[in-house]
Amino acid sequence: MVSTTFQFDGDARPAPERAEEKVASRWIVNPVFDTVFVFGGALWLVFALQIYWFHWDTIDPAAGGMAGSTAYFLLFLSTFGSYLFADSHTIATYVRIYSTEENRQRFKLYAYYLPWLSLLMFSLCLIYPKAAGFCVYLHLMWVFQHYVGQTFGISLIYCYKRGYFFKPWERETYRWFMHSFSAYVISRILCYRELSPDDLYGVKLPFYGLPYQLVSVTKFVFIVMALAFVTMVVRKYLLEKKLIPLPTLCLIFSILGIGLSTGMANSIVWVYGPPFFHGSQYLAVSLGFYLKEKGLEESRGRMAEVGRHMLSEFVSPAAMKYWGIVIMAGIFVYVGIPNLLANYGYGFVWTATVIQACINFHHFVTDGAIWRLRDSKCREILLA
Amino acid sequence: MVSSSIASSGALGQPEGGQSDAVQAAHSGPYPWIISPIFDFFFVFGGGAIALLVLNYLYLGWRVPDGVMTSPAAWWLLTVGFLSQHIFADSHNSATYLRIWGSDEDRARFKFHRTWLAYSTIPMFIMGLTLPGLVGAFVYIYLITVYWHYVAQAFGIALIYCYKRGYMLNNIEKEIFRWFLFSIVGYTTIRFLTYRDLSPRNWFGVDLPFWGPLPEVLFFIARFACVGMTIAFVVLLARKYFKENKLMPWPSLMIVATVAGLGLSQEAANSMFWFYVPGFFHGSQYLAVCMAYYIKERGMPQGMDTWNITKSALGSPGMKYLGLVVLSGCFFYIGIPHFFNQIGFDRALVAGLVLACVNYHHFVTDAAIWRLRDPRCRKILLA
Numbered sequence: 001m002v003s004t005t006f007q008f009d010g011d012a013r014p015a016p017e018r019a020e021e022k023v024a025s026r027w028i029v030n031p032v033f034d035t036v037f038v039f040g041g042a043l044w045l046v047f048a049l050q051i052y053w054f055h056w057d058t059i060d061p062a063a064g065g066m067a068g069s070t071a072y073f074l075l076f077l078s079t080f081g082s083y084l085f086a087d088s089h090t091i092a093t094y095v096r097i098y099s100t101e102e103n104r105q106r107f108k109l110y111a112y113y114l115p116w117l118s119l120l121m122f123s124l125c126l127i128y129p130k131a132a133g134f135c136v137y138l139h140l141m142w143v144f145q146h147y148v149g150q151t152f153g154i155s156l157i158y159c160y161k162r163g164y165f166f167k168p169w170e171r172e173t174y175r176w177f178m179h180s181f182s183a184y185v186i187s188r189i190l191c192y193r194e195l196s197p198d199d200l201y202g203v204k205l206p207f208y209g210l211p212y213q214l215v216s217v218t219k220f221v222f223i224v225m226a227l228a229f230v231t232m233v234v235r236k237y238l239l240e241k242k243l244i245p246l247p248t249l250c251l252i253f254s255i256l257g258i259g260l261s262t263g264m265a266n267s268i269v270w271v272y273g274p275p276f277f278h279g280s281q282y283l284a285v286s287l288g289f290y291l292k293e294k295g296l297e298e299s300r301g302r303m304a305e306v307g308r309h310m311l312s313e314f315v316s317p318a319a320m321k322y323w324g325i326v327i328m329a330g331i332f333v334y335v336g337i338p339n340l341l342a343n344y345g346y347g348f349v350w351t352a353t354v355i356q357a358c359i360n361f362h363h364f365v366t367d368g369a370i371w372r373l374r375d376s377k378c379r380e381i382l383l384a
Numbered sequence: 385m386v387s388s389s390i391a392s393s394g395a396l397g398q399p400e401g402g403q404s405d406a407v408q409a410a411h412s413g414p415y416p417w418i419i420s421p422i423f424d425f426f427f428v429f430g431g432g433a434i435a436l437l438v439l440n441y442l443y444l445g446w447r448v449p450d451g452v453m454t455s456p457a458a459w460w461l462l463t464v465g466f467l468s469q470h471i472f473a474d475s476h477n478s479a480t481y482l483r484i485w486g487s488d489e490d491r492a493r494f495k496f497h498r499t500w501l502a503y504s505t506i507p508m509f510i511m512g513l514t515l516p517g518l519v520g521a522f523v524y525i526y527l528i529t530v531y532w533h534y535v536a537q538a539f540g541i542a543l544i545y546c547y548k549r550g551y552m553l554n555n556i557e558k559e560i561f562r563w564f565l566f567s568i569v570g571y572t573t574i575r576f577l578t579y580r581d582l583s584p585r586n587w588f589g590v591d592l593p594f595w596g597p598l599p600e601v602l603f604f605i606a607r608f609a610c611v612g613m614t615i616a617f618v619v620l621l622a623r624k625y626f627k628e629n630k631l632m633p634w635p636s637l638m639i640v641a642t643v644a645g646l647g648l649s650q651e652a653a654n655s656m657f658w659f660y661v662p663g664f665f666h667g668s669q670y671l672a673v674c675m676a677y678y679i680k681e682r683g684m685p686q687g688m689d690t691w692n693i694t695k696s697a698l699g700s701p702g703m704k705y706l707g708l709v710v711l712s713g714c715f716f717y718i719g720i721p722h723f724f725n726q727i728g729f730d731r732a733l734v735a736g737l738v739l740a741c742v743n744y745h746h747f748v749t750d751a752a753i754w755r756l757r758d759p760r761c762r763k764i765l766l767a
Contacts (some may be wrong), residue, residue: 061728072727079726083719328711331719339718340466344452 024384026161027247028154028284029310037085038154038284039247040254042276047268050074056264081275087330088323089279090363092286095326096370099290110366122358126346129204132354136203139357140196141189144259145182146364147278151255152178153371154281155248160373160383162245170232177222177229178255184222185259187214195262202350285371285382287314287322292381294318307384333359414548414766418541418672419697427472428541428672429635430642432664436464437656446652448659468663474713475706476667477746479674482709483753486678490753497749505741512737513724519733522740524592527584528576531647532569533747534666538643539565540754541669542636547756547766549633557620564617565643571603571610572647578603589732639669672697673765675705680764716742 027034035041049070050059059071097107104111125132152175159166166174189196190210197205233244254277258269291313295303306313313319338351373379417424426432440449443457452459484494491498512519539562546553553561576583577596584592624630642665646657675697696702720738725731756762 076727079723083723325708325711328715328719331722332711332714335722336470336714336718339722340470343462343466 024161024304025307025310026158027310028157028281028288029314033284033311034247035250037276037280039158039250039281040277041250042280043254043269043272044257046074046077046272046276047265050268078271078275081272081279083327083331085275085279085283087279087334088326089282089286089330090359091326091329091333092283093363093366093370094329095290095322096286097366099293107366107370110362110369114362114365118358118362121361122355125354125358126341130206132350132357133204133206135357135361136200136353137196137205137207139360140200140205141186142364143360144185146360146367147258147273148178148182148255150278150282150367151251153373154285155251156373157285157382158245158247158251164242164245164248170236173225173228173232177225180218180222180225181256181259184215184218187218191215201353202347203353283326287319289381290322291316291319292384296381303381303384413550416545416548418544418669418676423672423698424635427664427668429545429638429669430661430665431638432468432668433642433657433660434638436461436660436664440656440660446656448652448655465659465663468660468667470714471706471710472664472667472671473662474667474717475709476670476674476713477716477742478709478712479671480746480749480753481712482678482705483674484749487681494749494753497745497752501745501748505745508744509737509741512740513729513734516730516733519737519740520590520592522744523587523590523736524595526740526743527587527592528573529747530743531572532566533743533750534646534661535565535569535643537666537670537750538639540756541673542639543756544673544765545633545635545639551630551633551636557624560613560616560620564613565640567606567610567613568644568647571606574598574603574606587736589730590736671706671709675702677764678705680767 028038036045053059053067053070059074061068061072061075063071097103097111121131121135125135156171158164187210190208191212191214193207193209196207198207199205236242236244258273258277261269288307288310291310292303292306295306333355334352337355338346338348341351342348371378371382373382418428426435439457440461444455444461449458449461449465452462481498484490484498508522512522542561543553543558545551578598578600580594580597583594583596585594586592621632624632642661646654646661646665649657679697679701697705716738717735721731721735724734754761754765756765
């Protein structure tokens with residue numbers, strides 16, 4: 001999901017006065033689910049658990065006693081979470097663009113043409129290891145922008161669901177605060193050797209060593225934008241008596257934590273962040289969208305009803321089918337294909353890393369097109 | 385699919401109702417193929433497996449390709465082998481699930497198979513994880529029964545071709561056909577349990593027990609029975625030809641030849657058969673029948689022409705079906721072992737355990753779901 005596309009056309013304005021929308025849910029799913037899986041609860045809970053038991057050391061499932069059991073539990077959690085949320089969330093994009101004839105036609109470029117580009121890139125990576133390094137390096141930077149974009153988009157959903165509307169300049173301040181943060185984190189990777197891995201899961205990465213001044217500039221812009229954002233939030237509180245929604249704040253702090261963490265803390269958030277923050281929030285929104293879109297085929301009332309009872313809808317037969325397909329397809333892409341290519345001499349982890357990069361390029365670009373709050377139907381469903 | 389349950393309960397008529405008169409006039413009998421002539425040749429009655437065996441022999445001689453880098457021919461043959469494993473063999477088990485969960489009627493009818501029988505694999509799986517020594521026994525039982533399963537399915541599909549083409553067998557003839565094939569199963573199974581060198585000690589990383597040796601006399605009896613039933617079967621075919629002027633359909637004959645080759649071949653030839661047959665014979669034929677069944681089951685109530693319904697298996701509905709079973713096959717045979725490997729279990733052991741659990745359910749369920757005695761099943765299968 002790409003935040004920059006989550007916006008309204010003009011000024012902040014109230015939701016349309018429809019009876020069913022008056023009672024639209026304030027949550028993506030419900031308070032507990034959202035706390036755990038959408039705005040960072042699970043990530044920080046698991047993070048805290050690991051730090052509590054192991055401080056800044058690596059976990060060792062072979063250790064004895066409670067430490068060993070906890071390490072094993074954490075290992076289980078990260079593996080299970082990857083299957084359930086991280087690998088599968090990319091597939092949710094495909095379900096979105098292929099789910100109906102209307103979507104297939106609307107997103108024709110993304111459904112029928114761009115996937116070939118990913119396939120071409122993947123083939124190149126298999127033939128030329130340097131291409132693999134470049135793709136993974138590019139992915140390494142782009143992925144953080146993608147995380148920030150999605151966080152921004154979901155935080156806006158919470159704002160609008162709770163009537164916390166932005167004027168265009170306020171929204172732009174918020175957007176550019178988030179963009180400046182992405183730029184700062186990415187520039188650090190581009191400039192500092194110690195923040196740019198030499199080897200990522202067996203893939204040799206390049207390093208172009210851009211001038212350090214770039215970090216200084218992006219850092220300055222980030223600080224300025226952070227001040228502007230805080231000022232805007234405070235001003236909004238003082239003038240309009242409106243407080244920014246708590247889920248939005250949690251999302252902002254979570255993404256700041258992920259981007260600003262260093263050393264072991266950074267390693268830990270990148271183990272649990274993909275499944276328990278980014279993947280789970282994407283799936284919650286995508287599955288919700290899928291179910292509400294199906295509800296809309298019946299009536300607006302049915303869509304609103306789905307929105308209000310999202311947790312029970314999440315275990316309905318349609319949702320189970322959705323879960324089944326995205327999980328199985330995720331396993332096929334990230335485990336099945338590397339497993340097959342291992343027979344041809346390609347390392348399993350190496351292949352999985354390259355596939356992730358190539359698939360994600362398509363995922364990032366497609367997300368920019370499919371989650372547009374400007375689009376009236378998309379907005380209506382997302383905010384239902 | 386279990387052949388022993390596929391038996392006619394009288395005259396097998398034309399598919400009933402639902403089709404327009406015009407279509408019936410154009411296509412007056414049952415559709416003679418499962419999918420289409422070329423598809424059936426390669427994927428249902430053994431043409432693909434035989435063609436690959438011939439290519440393997442021509443390029444590599446009497447040996448299974450042992451590495452993608454050894455030669456270009458080995459590269460191609462292994463690639464085809466790997467793909468067939470994922471596309472047809474791993475996935476065909478999942479087709480059983482689509483059958484028992486496919487419609488409300490089937491869900492109600494096969495409630496035991498989709499609930500209690502399915503649940504029973506959970507303790508089996510947990511036992512295998514906690515007592516790794518059991519996995520060898522589970523896999524060993526699978527190896528003992530798998531050829532029986534292949535033969536039973538081959539018998540069932542051979543009968544479908546016979547009945548689709550009006551080659552009707554009376555009860556005695558059908559029993560001779562059935563026991564001819566079962567005598568091969570008896571022979572190969574007893575051979576497997578009698579001679580240590582014919583029973584593998586390790587199966588893709590899982591150590592296997594040997595539950596024998598049985599007294600050699602049993603082997604001689606089984607061999608004698610097999611020869612006797614072969615003669616009876618040949619006499620049956622000849623008698624039917626001379627008295628009724630009817631030749632057994634060649635797809636049925638090819639099925640019999642392929643499955644007999646799988647059981648009776650020895651050493652390198654046997655390894656070659658077992659390399660290609662699971663994908664290009666057993667798995668692919670099962671998927672073809674299930675896919676045709678799945679599509680006809682949905683199309684027939686609307687009165688669609690079965691000739692066209694079957695062909696639609698090669699279009700979008702068939703591809704969706706194939707996609708779904710391939711994904712779920714990958715989930716069972718690659719995803720689950722990989723997941724357990726990540727959390728500290730031996731990958732080969734879990735793969736063997738999954739194979740045993742899935743096939744235990746698959747073998748038992750197949751015996752219940754593919755019954756030509758059942759009028760609805762017969763109507764759809766023979767349409």
